Amino acid sequence: MVLPATARTLRLQPQDDVAIVVTDLPAGTPVDADGRAVPLRADVPRGHKVALRAVRRGAPVLRYGQIIGFAAVDIEPGDHVHLHNLEYREIERDCEFSVDARPTELLPESERATFQGYVRADGTVGTRNYLGILTSVNCSATAAKQIAARLRHSGILDDYPHIDGVVALTHGQGCGLAADGEGIEVLRRVMRGYLTHPNFAGFLLLGLGCEDNQVRALTDGLPLRADLPVFASTIQELGGTRKTVAAGVERLTDMLPEADRARRTTVPASALILGTNCGGSDSASGVTANPALGNAVDRLVRHGGTGVVGETPEIYGTEQLLVRRAVTREVGEKLLERIAWWREYTAKNGGSMDNNPSPGNKAGGLTTILEKSLGAVAKGGTTALTDVVDYAAPVTAKGFVFMDTPGYDPVSVTGIVAGGAQVVCFTTGRGSAFGCAPVPSLKIATNTPLFAHMTEDMDINAGGIVDGTSTVEETGRAIFERVLAVASGEPTKSESMEYGEEEFVPWHIGTVM
Structure with a gap:
């Protein structure tokens, strides 16, 4: 789709009742509606909708060839269609399973794209090479941020050009919730996903010690990569915040040389998951x-x-x-x-x-x-x-x-x-x-x-x-x-x-x- 440079509106499907104005248009501006010029009955801002045909109160209004709402009042051609005259209603939707599913025609191997990524020990491919600090609970967030800040401000990362940085992943959860059930399982699923993510070359897993979301429960049974060092501890085990920050800096510093040995290699685009x-x-x-x-x-x-x-x-x-x-x-x-x-x-x-x-x-x-x-x-x-x-x-x-x-x-x-x-x-x-x-x-x-x-x-x-x-x-x-x-x-x-x-x-x- 290419919109002509002279166009004032964009109509996506012939059956649509509305079009989108591509620039601010004042009242009285003529717009095309099924081959006839219709003057705008009000100012219409860029990106907003204008009615191309009459829609009676209670009737559906179409855009994309689909229902986007219902006329709250009678809508006339040239009206600005927005919150004042369009309302939401629940609609019945018929679901036909798999009728449009078609096998994807993959390109021949020789024609597939590649990129330069970090191939990890388990075969997954990273696009970045970070060290991470992951907290199990809000109580360890401050210490985690201080550890990351110490490493960044020390200048030591300048000596390791193949490391993208240190990222502190903190959050406000981890305690005050049921020790089992959907809530804590969702949190642990997120944390395990990050712990196994190929964009990391090493981890510090940090808790307080008495929280519901115990550090050890996160790693028990979790298949970690052979090339991923993980140091897991708690502020209570390490003897307080200052000692925790010092220990965290020391442990991550020890990981730097090995993490910096990672190099990008040519890998197929099939290794990519695009969010x-x-x-x-x-x-x-x-x-x-x-x-x-x-x-x-x-x-x-x-x-x-x-x-x-x-x-x-x-x-x-x-x-x-x-x-x-x-x-x-x-x-x-x-x-x-x-x-x-x-x-x-x-x-x-x-x-x-x-x-x-x-x-x-x-x-x-x-x-x-x-x-x-x-x-x-x-x-x-x-x-x-x-x-x-x-x-x-x-x-x-x-x-x-x-x-x-x-x-x-x-x-x-x-x-x-x-x-x-x-x-x-x-x-x-x-x-x-x-x-x-x-x-x-x-x-x-x-x-x-x-x-x-x-x-x-x-x-x-x-x-x-x-x-x-x-x-x-x-x-x-x-x-x-x-x-x-x-x-x-x-x-x-x-x-x-x-x-x-x-x-x-x-x-x-x-x-x-």
């Missing part, structure tokens, strides 16, 4: 960055790799489209089970699935969760859905995989990284500030004004799709090639800004007692 996420979305997200990222995911899948989509509340209302692509009925039913869990979860807490669009999303032109989801699901491309996994569970299937995560960006990406993703692509229309150390995160702007305004934070501009200077396919190819470059060591904007530590946020679903 995807969208945050600060706007109306262009489903037109530019998300479909282009989906195109990049399709490319990676054809090269034998894996693309992961999460944010279950942000695909709500499109699950019937995904189950059509499920390779088996079982995979499709796993997705529907997670949707049912979320409906119960939100209702139990006095919420609604339509509470998802944020104020920023709405300011950017989005209205209901149905509209937001139709844009968000485009990140998954067009290939078959090969698996649905729980939050932070290991991603083992090749192809397009869905992970059950919340829509909150740091929590979502923390789970996807725990699942094994070594690169993340993050689309944004409003300008999200995000990183996810130890994994590089590429930021993709949905529109050119954002890319120009926050150029130091954005890696790729997908706005050319609407500007008329690029296509979804061309931008998708550019994203895919950039993913390979970043996997090979090219730094991202979020890495240069030192984002990533504070964005480690395991999902907290357990009861706090």
Whole structure:
């Protein structure tokens, strides 16, 4: 899709009742509606919707060829369609399992892409080479941060150019919850995912000592790599905070020489697990960055790799489209089970699935969760859905995989990284500030004004799709090639800004007692 430079609006499907305006338009501006000029009846901001035909009160309103909401009042051609006249309602969705699932045509081995990665002892491949400090409980967070700061400020890392740094992964959980059950299991699943992540060359696992989430319980039975040194202890064992910081610095310093021996080698793109996420979305997200990222995911899948989509509340209302692509009925039913869990979860807490669009999303032109989801699901491309996994569970299937995560960006990406993703692509229309150390995160702007305004934070501009200077396919190819470059060591904007530590946020679903 290339939008003509003279176009004022973008209509995605012939049956759509609305189009998106591509620049701020004042009242009275004529827009094309089925071959006739219709004057705008109000000012319409960039990215917002204008009605192209009359829609009676209570009737569905279509965008993407799908229902995005219902007319709260009579809507006339030329009306600004937004929160004042479009409302959410639950709709019945017929689920046909696997009817659109097609086998992926993999490229011949000789044509598949490669990148420069760190091959670990267990055969997994890293895109970065970090030492990590992982806390079992909030009580050890301060000591962990002090250890990381001491190493960074000492200058010793300058002597080890093949180490990307030291990252302290702290959080606010680990105690005051049941010693077994879903809450602590989710936390431990995240921590085990990071402990086995190929972007790490060594770990300090640090607890307080008396917490529910015991350090020893995290490593018991966990198959750690032969080339991954892990020092596990607690502040109480080591004799207090100062002694813990000194011991932590000493242990990590001892790991530096061996970690620095790691070297990048040529590996196939099939070793990549690409995590995807969208945050600060706007109306262009489903037109530019998300479909282009989906195109990049399709490319990676054809090269034998894996693309992961999460944010279950942000695909709500499109699950019937995904189950059509499920390779088996079982995979499709796993997705529907997670949707049912979320409906119960939100209702139990006095919420609604339509509470998802944020104020920023709405300011950017989005209205209901149905509209937001139709844009968000485009990140998954067009290939078959090969698996649905729980939050932070290991991603083992090749192809397009869905992970059950919340829509909150740091929590979502923390789970996807725990699942094994070594690169993340993050689309944004409003300008999200995000990183996810130890994994590089590429930021993709949905529109050119954002890319120009926050150029130091954005890696790729997908706005050319609407500007008329690029296509979804061309931008998708550019994203895919950039993913390979970043996997090979090219730094991202979020890495240069030192984002990533504070964005480690395991999902907290357990009861706090």
